[in-house]
Amino acid sequence: MKHGDEAWRREPHLLRQRIRQGLWTGSTSGLCPGYAQANLVILPREQAFDFLLFCQRNPKPCPLLEVTEPGQPLLEQLAPGADLRSDLPGYRVFRDGELVEQCQDITSWWRDDLVGFLLGCSYTFDAVLAQAGLELPHVLEGREPAIYTTNLPTRPAGIFHGPLVVSARAIPGRRVSEVVLITSRFDKTHGAPVHVGDPAVLGISDLGRSEYGGSALTLRTGEVPVFWACGVTPQAVALASRVPFMITHEPGHMLVSDLTVQEVIAGKP
Amino acid sequence: MKHGDEAWRREPHLLRQRIRQGLWTGSTSGLCPGYAQANLVILPREQAFDFLLFCQRNPKPCPLLEVTEPGQPLLEQLAPGADLRSDLPGYRVFRDGELVEQCQDITSWWRDDLVGFLLGCSYTFDAVLAQAGLELPHVLEGREPAIYTTNLPTRPAGIFHGPLVVSARAIPGRRVSEVVLITSRFDKTHGAPVHVGDPAVLGISDLGRSEYGGSALTLRTGEVPVFWACGVTPQAVALASRVPFMITHEPGHMLVSDLTVQEVIAGKP
Numbered sequence: 001m002k003h004g005d006e007a008w009r010r011e012p013h014l015l016r017q018r019i020r021q022g023l024w025t026g027s028t029s030g031l032c033p034g035y036a037q038a039n040l041v042i043l044p045r046e047q048a049f050d051f052l053l054f055c056q057r058n059p060k061p062c063p064l065l066e067v068t069e070p071g072q073p074l075l076e077q078l079a080p081g082a083d084l085r086s087d088l089p090g091y092r093v094f095r096d097g098e099l100v101e102q103c104q105d106i107t108s109w110w111r112d113d114l115v116g117f118l119l120g121c122s123y124t125f126d127a128v129l130a131q132a133g134l135e136l137p138h139v140l141e142g143r144e145p146a147i148y149t150t151n152l153p154t155r156p157a158g159i160f161h162g163p164l165v166v167s168a169r170a171i172p173g174r175r176v177s178e179v180v181l182i183t184s185r186f187d188k189t190h191g192a193p194v195h196v197g198d199p200a201v202l203g204i205s206d207l208g209r210s211e212y213g214g215s216a217l218t219l220r221t222g223e224v225p226v227f228w229a230c231g232v233t234p235q236a237v238a239l240a241s242r243v244p245f246m247i248t249h250e251p252g253h254m255l256v257s258d259l260t261v262q263e264v265i266a267g268k269p
Numbered sequence: 270m271k272h273g274d275e276a277w278r279r280e281p282h283l284l285r286q287r288i289r290q291g292l293w294t295g296s297t298s299g300l301c302p303g304y305a306q307a308n309l310v311i312l313p314r315e316q317a318f319d320f321l322l323f324c325q326r327n328p329k330p331c332p333l334l335e336v337t338e339p340g341q342p343l344l345e346q347l348a349p350g351a352d353l354r355s356d357l358p359g360y361r362v363f364r365d366g367e368l369v370e371q372c373q374d375i376t377s378w379w380r381d382d383l384v385g386f387l388l389g390c391s392y393t394f395d396a397v398l399a400q401a402g403l404e405l406p407h408v409l410e411g412r413e414p415a416i417y418t419t420n421l422p423t424r425p426a427g428i429f430h431g432p433l434v435v436s437a438r439a440i441p442g443r444r445v446s447e448v449v450l451i452t453s454r455f456d457k458t459h460g461a462p463v464h465v466g467d468p469a470v471l472g473i474s475d476l477g478r479s480e481y482g483g484s485a486l487t488l489r490t491g492e493v494p495v496f497w498a499c500g501v502t503p504q505a506v507a508l509a510s511r512v513p514f515m516i517t518h519e520p521g522h523m524l525v526s527d528l529t530v531q532e533v534i535a536g537k538p
Contacts (some may be wrong), residue, residue, distance in 0.1 A: 176465035180449040192446035196465060197493030201442060224466030224493065 012079060012256045016087040025089045025104050027252040030142045033127035036189065036264050037254040038065055038078060039119040039231030040088060042106075042247040045070045048115040050158025054237070055117065057155040060229035061164055063120040063188045065257075065269060071112040077269040078257035084116045090250025092235065097242030106247055114247075119231045120189035120264070121254050122167055128182055128261055129169075136169055138215045144252035145169055147214035148227075149236050151203025162240030165212075166194060166202065166227040170219050179226060185265050195227040202227065212251040281348060281525045285356040294358045294373050296521040299411045302396035305458065305533050306523040307334055307347060308388040308500030309357060311375075311516040314339045317384040319427025323506070324386065326424040329498035330433055332457045334526075334538060337385040344387070346538040347526035353385045359519025361504065366511030375516055383516075388500045389458035389533070390523050391436055397451055397530055398438075405438055407484045413521035414438055416483035417496075418505055420472025431509030434481075435463060435471065435496040439488050448495060454534050464496040471496065481520040 008014035008024075012032050018024045028037055043051050048070070055062040066077045068084065075082045085107045093101040093109060126139050138145045146168040154164055167190075171179050176196060184192040199207055207217045207225060212232050217225060238246045249255065259268060277283035277293075281301050287293045297306055312320050317339070324331040335346045337353065344351045354376045362370040362378060395408050407414045415437040423433055436459075440448050445465060453461040468476055476486045476494060481501050486494060507515045518524065528537060 173464045173466035173470060176445070177449045177453065177461035177463070180446045181453055181461065184446065184450055192450065194446070195442045196445035197442040198491050201491035222467050222470035 012258050015256050016079065016082055019089045020083065020086045022104060027142055027144055028089065028254045028256050029123055029126070029144060029252055030139045032256050033130065034261050036065070036078070036257045036259040036261065037121040037123040038257055039121050039234070040084065040249040040255055041117040041119065041234045042084065042114050043117070043243070044111070044245055045113045045115055047159065047243065050160055051117060054154070054157035054160040055119070057157050058233070059187075060190060060194060061154065061231060061233035063190065064117065065120055065188060066118040068116040070115050073110060073116070075118070078118055078255065078259055080258070082255065085110050088249050088253055088255050090253030092248050092250055094235075094238045094243060094246045094248070096244060097239050102250060109247060118255060119234070120186070121231050122190050122228050123254060124189040124261060124264055125183050125186045129179065132178065132182060134171070134175065134179070137218070141215065144212065144214040146207065146210040146217035147212040147230055147232055147251065148199070148202070148204045149211060154233065154237065159243065160237050160241050162233070162237035164194075165230045165233040165236050167214070167230040168207070168217050168225050168227050170217055170223040171226045173222050173224050176224060176226065183228070188264050190228045190230070193226045194229050197224055199225055214251070281527050284525050285348065285351055288358045289352065289355045291373060296411055296413060297358065297523045297525050298392055298395070298413060298521055299408045301525050302399065303530050305334070305347070305526045305528040305530065306390040306392040307526055308390050308503070309353065309516075309518040309524055310386040310388065310503045311353065311383050312386070312512070313380070313514055314382045314384055316428065316512065319429055320386060323423070323426035323429040324388070326426050327502070328456075329459060329463060330423065330500060330502035332389040332459060333386065334389055334457060335387040339384050340381040342379060342385070347387055347524065347528055349527070351524065354379050357518050357522055357524050359522030361517045361519055363507045363512060363515045363517070365513060366508050371519060378516060387524060388503070389455070390500050391459050391497050392523060393458040393530060393533055394452050394455045398448065401447065401451060403440070403444065403448070406487070410484065413481065413483040415476065415479040415486035416481040416499055416501055416520065417468070417471070417473045418480060423502060423506065428512065429506050429510050431502070431506035433463075434499045434502040434505050436483070436499040437476070437486050437494050437496050439486055439492040440495045442491050442493050445493060445495065452497070457533050459497045459499070462495045463498050466493055468494055483520070
């Protein structure tokens with residue numbers, strides 16, 4: 001079998017198994033093309049209503065795909081039986097608005113009152129853009145796209161408030177319409193871009209300084225920077241809001257679901 | 270009645286009557302919002318097939334709304350009874366690839382072998398963008414948008430070949446997605462933009478130098494230049510192809526039709 005063509009790179013349940021066994025701890029960018037990927041936010045039940053309301057008020061950065069029952073770590077819809085505690089290749093633990101741990105398994109942190117929120121991820125449409133012939137460098141390199149914290153506020157809900165985080169891709173100017181039209185069909189994975197062009201109006205002073213481990217954005221001739229709302233937003237919100245306790249995925253290290261891209265377009269789950 | 274609110278500014282048949290009487294010779298930009306406007310190309314039957322093929326191969330700049338029978342100057346679909354010879358506020362006559370006359374009436378030029386081609390015009394969606402709160406300076410001023418000849422070739426057909434001409438609008442970066450989505454519904458009036466961002470890749474060296482009488486494009490902070498295929502393209506083609514005889518509208522001086530914007534979205538005519 002050719003390198004890079006192993007079955008676990010294509011089949012979500014095989015990839016999740018490999019992750020659970022600790023055999024894959026890298027980014028999920030470019031893996032299992034054709035399947036939806038998801039951001040993760042885990043909160044105690046006490047903050048769950050506020051966060052659900054935050055997602056309802058901020059559907060571009062926080063499009064909800066599934067919410068688990070309190071204490072239930074297994075998914076039902078996105079990937080039946082997948083375990084939120086071990087099936088993502090990286091996690092971040094926040095306490096009182098500070099990042100206190102980065103790890104590959106959160107079984108030791110699990111509690112009976114924890115609720116999991118799965119939010120759509122732009123990796124889902126990256127595969128569709130690739131099929132359309134848009135070879136995005138971060139996908140080819142298996143890395144996160146460029147990610148930036150903006151000066152745009154989210155709509156607050158309860159204790160949750162903070163800035164919008166965006167991912168950015170360099171798109172040839174003649175293909176911006178096509179990219180808007182394709183991604184507009186993915187409203188469950190951030191949808192159409194929130195901004196095109198000058199990054200300064202988002203408060204981004206230097207495109208070369210990507211945050212959250214994202215790639216640097218390089219613009220070639222005729223390319224324009226295009227920005228999408230990003231599922232890392234809750235992590236910026238965790239810091240800004242000094243959330244007492246919250247677990248998220250490590251940026252770029254997503255839950256790879258069993259949901260196909262076609263099902264996402266069709267409005268599932 | 271308030272200035273600027275006269276019925277003929279809102280009702281296409283009243284505006285066309287006024288134009289026929291020689292009482293309005295200006296641009297139709299911003300007039301009769303909610304109704305489709307159209308570019309005009311008139312050619313002898315001998316060149317009509319080649320041009321029809323040219324339109325079929327270049328649907329973005331040349332979306333066909335109606336083609337008249339040879340020698341028939343009256344429209345049937347877009348504006349029943351409207352006279353191609355007198356109901357537009359300005360015309361251009363080309364001979365052997367040169368502009369030989371600009372006038373307000375072409376009755377003296379009419380021949381029994383002439384065929385009229387009506388092509389969709391971006392003024393049609395300008396009114397919809399205005400309703401969405403995008404106040405475009407050229408609409409407010411009743412002027413043409415910025416217009417540029419690009420270095421992109423059209424697909425040739427028979428004797429017809431030449432560069433793509435585009436219209437440009439300055440759009441706030443956060444509203445580019447919305448503008449793409451709105452205008453994509455208007456495939457009969459140029460549809461979604463052909464380019465966003467750097468004008469240099471279209472061979473446009475100076476946005477301040479608009480052609481065909483268009484407004485200068487001024488970019489405010491956070492705005493990005495957005496380019497649509499333009500119905501003036503056949504005029505650039507007439508020059509490049511040295512077409513023996515051709516009459517067009519004067520840029521910005523369109524046929525204002527009875528077709529509503531809703532009908533255009535619904536696929537009429």
